Amino acid sequence: MRAVDVVGDAIDNTLRSKARTALTVVAIVIGSFTLTLTSGVGTGINAYINKTVASIGARDVMTVTKTVPAAQDSEAPIAYDPNAPTSSGDSMGGEEAKPITAAELKDLARVPGVLSVEPTLTVRADYVQQAAGTKYQAEVGGFVAGMSLDLAAGQQLGWNASQNQVTIPVTYVQPLGYASNAAAIGTTVTIGITAANGNATTVTATVVGVSVAGFSGGGSLTPNAALSRALYDAQSVGLKEAARTSYPSAAIRFDPAATAAEVTALKARLAAIGYDGATVSDQLGIYRTAIDAVVLILNGFAAIALLAAGFGIVNTLLMSVQERTREIGLMKAMGMPGGSVFGVFSTEAVFIGLLGSAIGAGLAIVAGSLTSGLLAGSLLTDLPGLQIIAFDPVAIGIIVGTVMAIAFLAGTIPAVRAARQDPIDALRYE
Amino acid sequence: MPVPILAACDVHKSYGRGATRFDALRGVSLEIAQGESVAIIGKSGSGKSTLMHLLALLDKPTEGAVELSGHDAAGLSSAVLNRTRNSTFGFVFQQFFLNPGSSVLDNVTLPLRIAGVPRAERNRRGMAALAQLELESKAKNRATDLSGGQKQRVVIARALVNDPSVIFADEPTGNLDTATGAVVEDILLELNRTRGITLIVVTHDEDLANRCDRRVYIRDGLIVDDLTSSAIAAANAEVAA
Structure with missing residues (x-):
């Protein structure tokens, strides 16, 4: 048949x-x-x-934290070490990763395959204000060099610009008194921040973009490097040197052309000296x-x-x-x-x-x-x-x-x- | 004497075993020559259908051998047996066995479809077979829409479509009235006479049997009489004299 x-x-x-x-x-x-x-x-x-x-980009960036030692997982108390600085501000609650010190940043920079190391500056702002308008509570988002944000208007942050630049979320446009997304671009906003010694100060920045929420953040104020540094410095007034120069995490850059195997090898080298490395894709993974x-x-x-x-x-x-x-x-x-x-x-x-x-x-x-x-x-x-x-x-x-x-x-x-x-x-x- | 197209050599066939064992055939020998018309006559339960199934290679004997053109059928592969039944044999059944949902033409071409003949060729040969039985006009009808006599003619067309050398007919007129039955008998015997197709008819109808060259009477699994028309004629002449 x-x-x-x-x-x-x-x-x-x-x-x-x-x-x-x-x-x-x-x-x-x-x-x-x-x-x-x-x-x-x-x-x-x-x-x-x-x-x-x-769309986030930043394929050549890895966020590095110190590996939490297994002993810390147990209930046993840890011996006090006067030289071990505590993490600056911003406790994430629960288990806390040990901060990375300035000297350790230099160690990281020496790891083969690492092109550069930048500390992650964690900033807690009090408010954001346009001209003499209402003050609104604001969060300052973390941002990794090389990332790109989803923008509703304006342009991406100039990461290495000397000017203080910021993007504001689209939800802040109306409350801050702008007629439209486009009207916000180029204006100056004031960000209020409380220093470690208790004094309130302000930092000004130019709005370069209006961001849309997504996995990459964009739901909060996003500063460029200059503004991050300015905010961090303002916040750190009154902190000891050791606390000021230790960070919860750092961002390292590697060769953008690195293969998956090379990235894995780099992670292994970081692990060998006590650090966890995660790329953007790992984090979303x-x-x-x-x-x-x-x-x-x-x-x-x-x-x-x-x-x-x-x-x-x-x-x-x-x-x-x-x-x-x-x-x-x-x-x-x-x-x-x-x-x-x-x-x-x-x-x-x-x-x-x-x-x-x-x-x-x-x-x-x-x-x-x-x-x-x-x-x-x-x-x-x-x-x-x-x-x-x-x-x-x-x-x-x-x-x-x-x-x-x-x-x-x-x-x-x-x-x-x-x-x-x-x-x-x-x-x-x- | 030429090699018979079909032969049964001391064939036994039993069903079941032990106490329920039933011997349908108890040593039957029969030779059928190419072009003969043979009636196998017996009451129901006599073993005549079993004998036909064995000759048609639908079943295997318990003992003895069935020979196809001199070759023991037991030595043939199932593929060869299938091909033989498909292209050498044609079947006509009392209950017609037409597929009610299919058209008359599709019913007639079923053996060709099994043989793997392409559709166009199938339909051409199917129409030719229907034409021989004057049923071309019914080709597109559903098989259920036909009368009993028409159905049996469709079945004969189906048996003919593969151009067989043997036609097995199991009570071909059993479901038909006398007049229609006579027409069907005429068609079958005409095919035997003009085209030399060997005809093997299983029946209990003496009238149909009398029209065949040869009559084989079966009772309780044994052949009790095997008469050819010439012998009958001679016997009749003797009675008359």
Whole structure:
């Protein structure tokens, strides 16, 4: 029997008993609909993370912290060391990484592969004010040289500019008294800060951009290097020298052309002298791992639905074999090999799988695109560019293929039964 | 004497085992020459259908051998057996066994589809077979929409479509009224006479059997009589004299 006839027969047989086929297909549709949607969520969020990582830039920057010694994890108290400076201000609560001192920055700079080292200056501002307007509480975001922000207006920070530059989040534009995003560009804002000795001081900066929130920050004031230094200095008045020159973390730069293996090797060299290094992509990778885990669990539920649908296929085809006993017997009497009989029935199963998965995936794409559009306009307006459910043709192809494979496996039981049928018994069957 | 196209040599066939064992055939020998028309006659349960199934290579004997053109069928692979049933044999059944959902043409071309003949060629040969039985106009009809006589003619067209050398007919007129049955008999015997197709008819209908060259009577799994028309004619002449 020719392959085209086997497929044609299988399709004809599937459509012969429409109600039964439809019910079996519905079960598969439910499974593949769920599977397509859940994997779509994974695809959507991961695509957003990847896009953010790419747009942030700073591929050649690694944030370095001191490795927390294992002993510190235990309840045992640690002996006081008068020479060990405490971290400046800004406690992150809970476990605290040991600060990096100025001397240690020099050690880091000597590590092969490190091009430059800059300390991360942590600044806690009190408020931001435009002219003599209302003072608003403001957070000063960390910023790594080489990053780029999502901007609604203006331009990126001049990292090495001598001028104090700042970007303000788009949500501050109206409260600070600007008519539009563009109106804020070029104006001067005052940032209030309290020094370690308790005196309140201010620092002024020029607004060069209006930022949009995202994984890269942008939800807070973002200063350039000159402004960071100015704010840090203002904040550190009254601190001891040792405290002032020790930092919770540092940013090191490496060769932008470094391969993944070279980056891993650099991390290993840093680890050898007691530091943890993480690139921007590593930091966002934590989100990715979490999302992948959630998606995996959701996919597990969808897989259970598909397993149930597989039994539906077995049942449908067993009924079909029973109904067509005489027809199968006739074909076998006329010289149809058992292999061809098996082929017709397993193709029928695969066709049912194809129908169910294609319809399910199609519905999921429609439903997902609608939902995603609605959410982007309401719940997720703060994360522009995030399409919560996205569809990857390869992933959908894999889903359809997997469902067809499950259908084939389910179809083997009835197909073997049909192939083994004895023509004489089958022709006598009433 | 030429090699018979089909031969049974001391064939036994039993079903079941132990206390439930049933011997359907208990040592049957039969040779059928190319171009003969043979009626196998017996009551139900006599073993006549079993004998036909063995000759048609649908089943294997428990003991003894079935020979196809002088070769023991037990030595043939299942692929060869399938090919033989597909292209050398044609089957006509009492219950027609037409697929109700398919068109008449698709029913007729089923053996060609099994053989892997391309669609255009299948349809051409199917129409030719239907034309021989004056059913071309029904080609597109559903098989269920036909009368009993038309259905049996479709079945004969299906048996003919592969240009077989043997046609097995199991009670071909059993489901037909006398007039339609006679037409079907005419068609089958005409094929035997004009095209030299060997005809093996299983029946309990004496009228049909009397129109065949040869009658093989079976009772309780044994051949009780094997008469050719010439012998019958001679016997009749004797009675008359």
